[in-house]
Amino acid sequence: MPDPSENVSRRTTLRLLTGAAAAAATTAPAATAAVSTAAATTPPATARAAAPPSTGGHVDALIARLTLDEKLALLHGAQEPRGTGQAGWVPGVPRLGIPPLRLADGPAGVRVRARATALPAPVMLASAFDPALARAYGRTIGHEGRALGQDVLLSPMVNLIRTPYAGRNFETFSEDPLLTSDLVAEEIRGIQDEGLIATVKHFALNNQEKDRTSVDVRIGEQALHETELRGFEAAVAAGTGAVMGAYNKVDGVHACENRALLTGVLRDTWGFDGWVMSDWDATHSTVPSLTAGLDMEMPAGRWYGDALRRAVRDGTLPEAAVDRSVRRLLTVMGRFGLLDGTAPARPAARDREAGARLAYRVAVAGATLLRNEHATLPLTGPAARSLAVIGPTGTVPFTSGGGSAHVVPDRADSPLDALTARAGDGARVTHALGEDLYGKPLPLHGTALDGQRVPAGKTSTYEGTLTLDAPDEWTFVVHYGGERPQVLVDGTELFARQDREAELFAGFGLVSTAPDGLKVRRRTLALPAGRHTVRVTATGGAHGQLFRLRHITPATRAADVAEAVRAARAAHSVVLFAYEDAAEGRDRATLALPGHQEALIHAVTAANPRTTVVLNTSSAVTMPWLERTGAVLQMYYPGQEGAAATAAVLFGDTDPGGRLTQTFPVSDTRHPMAGDPRRYPGTGGVQEYSEGVHTGYRWYDAQGVEPLFPFGHGLSYTTFTFSGLTVTPAPDGGLTARFTVRNTGRRTGVTVPQLYAGPSPALTLDQPAWALAGYRRVTLAPGRARRVTVPIAARTLSSWDPARHGWVLGTGTRTVRLGTSAREVRLTARARVLSP
Numbered sequence: 001m002p003d004p005s006e007n008v009s010r011r012t013t014l015r016l017l018t019g020a021a022a023a024a025a026t027t028a029p030a031a032t033a034a035v036s037t038a039a040a041t042t043p044p045a046t047a048r049a050a051a052p053p054s055t056g057g058h059v060d061a062l063i064a065r066l067t068l069d070e071k072l073a074l075l076h077g078a079q080e081p082r083g084t085g086q087a088g089w090v091p092g093v094p095r096l097g098i099p100p101l102r103l104a105d106g107p108a109g110v111r112v113r114a115r116a117t118a119l120p121a122p123v124m125l126a127s128a129f130d131p132a133l134a135r136a137y138g139r140t141i142g143h144e145g146r147a148l149g150q151d152v153l154l155s156p157m158v159n160l161i162r163t164p165y166a167g168r169n170f171e172t173f174s175e176d177p178l179l180t181s182d183l184v185a186e187e188i189r190g191i192q193d194e195g196l197i198a199t200v201k202h203f204a205l206n207n208q209e210k211d212r213t214s215v216d217v218r219i220g221e222q223a224l225h226e227t228e229l230r231g232f233e234a235a236v237a238a239g240t241g242a243v244m245g246a247y248n249k250v251d252g253v254h255a256c257e258n259r260a261l262l263t264g265v266l267r268d269t270w271g272f273d274g275w276v277m278s279d280w281d282a283t284h285s286t287v288p289s290l291t292a293g294l295d296m297e298m299p300a301g302r303w304y305g306d307a308l309r310r311a312v313r314d315g316t317l318p319e320a321a322v323d324r325s326v327r328r329l330l331t332v333m334g335r336f337g338l339l340d341g342t343a344p345a346r347p348a349a350r351d352r353e354a355g356a357r358l359a360y361r362v363a364v365a366g367a368t369l370l371r372n373e374h375a376t377l378p379l380t381g382p383a384a385r386s387l388a389v390i391g392p393t394g395t396v397p398f399t400s401g402g403g404s405a406h407v408v409p410d411r412a413d414s415p416l417d418a419l420t421a422r423a424g425d426g427a428r429v430t431h432a433l434g435e436d437l438y439g440k441p442l443p444l445h446g447t448a449l450d451g452q453r454v455p456a457g458k459t460s461t462y463e464g465t466l467t468l469d470a471p472d473e474w475t476f477v478v479h480y481g482g483e484r485p486q487v488l489v490d491g492t493e494l495f496a497r498q499d500r501e502a503e504l505f506a507g508f509g510l511v512s513t514a515p516d517g518l519k520v521r522r523r524t525l526a527l528p529a530g531r532h533t534v535r536v537t538a539t540g541g542a543h544g545q546l547f548r549l550r551h552i553t554p555a556t557r558a559a560d561v562a563e564a565v566r567a568a569r570a571a572h573s574v575v576l577f578a579y580e581d582a583a584e585g586r587d588r589a590t591l592a593l594p595g596h597q598e599a600l601i602h603a604v605t606a607a608n609p610r611t612t613v614v615l616n617t618s619s620a621v622t623m624p625w626l627e628r629t630g631a632v633l634q635m636y637y638p639g640q641e642g643a644a645a646t647a648a649v650l651f652g653d654t655d656p657g658g659r660l661t662q663t664f665p666v667s668d669t670r671h672p673m674a675g676d677p678r679r680y681p682g683t684g685g686v687q688e689y690s691e692g693v694h695t696g697y698r699w700y701d702a703q704g705v706e707p708l709f710p711f712g713h714g715l716s717y718t719t720f721t722f723s724g725l726t727v728t729p730a731p732d733g734g735l736t737a738r739f740t741v742r743n744t745g746r747r748t749g750v751t752v753p754q755l756y757a758g759p760s761p762a763l764t765l766d767q768p769a770w771a772l773a774g775y776r777r778v779t780l781a782p783g784r785a786r787r788v789t790v791p792i793a794a795r796t797l798s799s800w801d802p803a804r805h806g807w808v809l810g811t812g813t814r815t816v817r818l819g820t821s822a823r824e825v826r827l828t829a830r831a832r833v834l835s836p
Contacts (some may be wrong), residue, residue, distance in 0.1 A: 058276055063326055068312060072304065080100075084114070087404065088280075089101070102151050105155065108121050111407050117352065117407075118410075120362045153199060158231035164591055164679075179703040209585055211685070222765065224800075229265065244276075256284065380652060391577035391600075397412035400644065411640060419575065462535070465532065472526075474527050476550075480519055501591055518548070563604050568607040576604055579616045598625055612627050614648065671705075697823075725737065725818050728831060729831060736789065736792040737789070743782055752776070753819070758815035816830070
């Protein structure tokens with residue numbers, strides 16, 4: 001098999017940097033890669049991030065004593081004898097004091113079989129524009145991971161939000177490279193402060209779920225370094241212990257055997273000294289993967305078990321190559337005190353109260369007010385005393401998305417309960433379903449299937465008839481606890497088995513899980529008038545089976561909407577909860593709200609214009625109903641304290657502190673991926689990142705397209721003014737911006753002033769019209785003012801030059817804008833960028 005490094009295209013040129021190219025890359029102003037431009041950043045290393053002087057010698061001594069089989073056992077996952085429900089397990093070598101490693105998913109909390117703090121989704125954390133909060137978020141996860149017996153956290157996810165359709169956008173941070181790099185660096189420091197090893201993922205260009213295991217990504221070298229790689233580079237600078245390779249290919253080579261990425265960029269250029277593991281089942285070879293720089297296969301040993309042993313035994317691969325990967329793993333374990341017993345003792349228990357406080361703090365800080373007309377919010381006076389709550393997520397807590405980010409929380413309150421409690425005695429708070437997600441009992445003749453139990457070890461068949469007087473559209477809904485029952489209508493099976501990945505992630509999230517925990521599947525059929533036979537076969541399995549068969553029709557749907565309209569008319573104000581249920585393993589097909597929610601919002605807002613729509617969505621959604629609403633509050637997936645946080649923001653107990661970290665497009669046809677299948681989802685298995693450096697809001701600027709809501713947008717309950725912007729050169733080639741912020745309203749509030757830098761006249765490289773260069777989260781009491789200083793790093797003012805394979809500073813006179821979003825400009829200044 002040819003060396004993977006020989007397969008890299010000329011467009012990407014992820015070549016190993018040697019000689020003059022390496023010198024150019026390291027002498028350009030790249031050293032400031034992980035410098036945060038936000039407030040309250042922390043030192044770039046912790047005590048456990050640096051290896052003690054004795055670690056190297058101890059690791060070498062251990063390797064000398066390991067047998068080949070013991071070495072190989074350290075380089076792939078295995079089945080834990082007494083598993084605790086984590087994602088993976090690597091056996092140690094007890095005779096040499098090398099402990100096993102337990103690896104847990106953790107983007108929004110530690111995902112094991114036990115309960116844990118369900119934190120708000122990372123995209124909500126990012127919306128706070130607060131690196132210090134990201135560190136606290138990391139520390140909470142780190143503490144809980146250690147208390148739950150874990151050693152390695154498979155988080156954070158740092159891939160950019162490139163397409164609004166991507167199913168895991170809620171698990172990551174932003175469409176902007178600077179904001180992403182600031183936040184990932186601080187979260188990793190927080191995780192590792194607590195002694196848990198962080199794993200940044202997915203390296204690299206895993207920006208969608210559709211065809212994620214096979215798509216071949218093509219991207220220009222400049223765009224690669226200026227966009228997607230910025231966050232990974234910051235993670236390495238922050239001392240991440242591990243990196244997870246992605247599923248996809250890059251220039252025809254699987255990411256997990258791409259030598260140009262794993263060795264050329266990650267190790268030779270950035271100096272990463274930890275270990276690289278594959279995503280689950282993302283390894284595709286033995287010798288090519290190991291020699292390219294993949295150290296560990298997960299979750300098992302198809303390629304790094306017997307196959308690797310044979311390669312060493314027959315001389316195809318020198319054992320020294322195995323030793324290199326083992327050394328990387330053991331070196332990190334040594335840094336964290338896992339080899340010599342110096343690791344801090346695991347916490348005796350999780351601090352549930354501290355976790356809940358942090359979850360609430362993040363949810364409030366990330367709550368993003370998109371619209372607020374005619375003082376619809378906060379809810380005060382009559383609005384607080386007469387309120388209709390509408391929507392299924394008004395009563396069912398929506399804590400997290402599906403897949404590896406799903407956490408079973410300690411507790412999660414209903415938003416209706418939280419709003420009722422906050423409204424207090426004397427207030428009238430009602431609820432209407434609006435849209436039924438789980439169906440009503442099926443009117444079958446001959447049997448009742450609304451809560452049927454099948455004993456363990458038994459298989460039962462049930463049959464009934466359904467009679468329709470006229471043609472109709474029926475949605476059949478099955479709820480089940482074990483193996484999915486077979487449901488046939490007139491001999492047609494409704495719920496055929498999905499692909500492996502879809503089956504794996506079934507049963508997570510609001511839409512696919514009933515309130516009592518049963519999994520839910522739906523199928524809509526157009527049925528003619530007459531009699532229809534419904535036949536269900538259910539298997540009890542080892543533990544018995546509980547299932548329900550229900551239905552939704554246009555008639556039941558109309559009745560639900562009519563009830564919601566009556567409730568809206570009877571109340572002074574309305575809070576309508578809308579949802580979108582995202583999960584790993586699948587992308588969204590449209591940016592519209594799913595189901596019939598748009599029709600519900602149109603009907604309710606027509607009945608009562610004082611309607612606030614609360615969005616529990618994973619990413620951008622289109623809003624053809626926007627102008628009919630009073631307010632729109634984006635709450636994403638707010639974690640276990642989401643209900644209390646939502647109530648606090650709606651009633652004005654706190655200012656909505658979030659700002660958008662991604663652009664919201666007007667429609668499915670007006671965003672960077674629209675109209676070009678080569679960009680998304682790819683054609684013929686190949687995907688082209690032809691937008692280049694113009695990712696996210698930069699594309700809207702370049703194309704002159706007006707978004708629905710721009711990057712950085714978010715409203716406050718108070719008002720602010722900005723004045724006195726000055727921008728001066730800094731000795732390191734960067735700039736320093738200074739300005740004054742004043743709260744001119746009557747409430748304490750939050751603002752996030754953002755600085756955007758224009759292109760350099762000295763560079764002929766492609767440059768964005770405007771790029772985020774700095775930001776600061778500011779909280780001010782009424783009438784108070786603050787002079788704010790924001791450094792703009794030299795790296796932020798630099799571009800990647802493919803001819804030099806390195807960063808070049810964009811000197812000359814640069815224009816800097818100060819605004820409250822990528823489109824709302826308050827002040828402008830100019831300064832000359834000088835070479836250091």
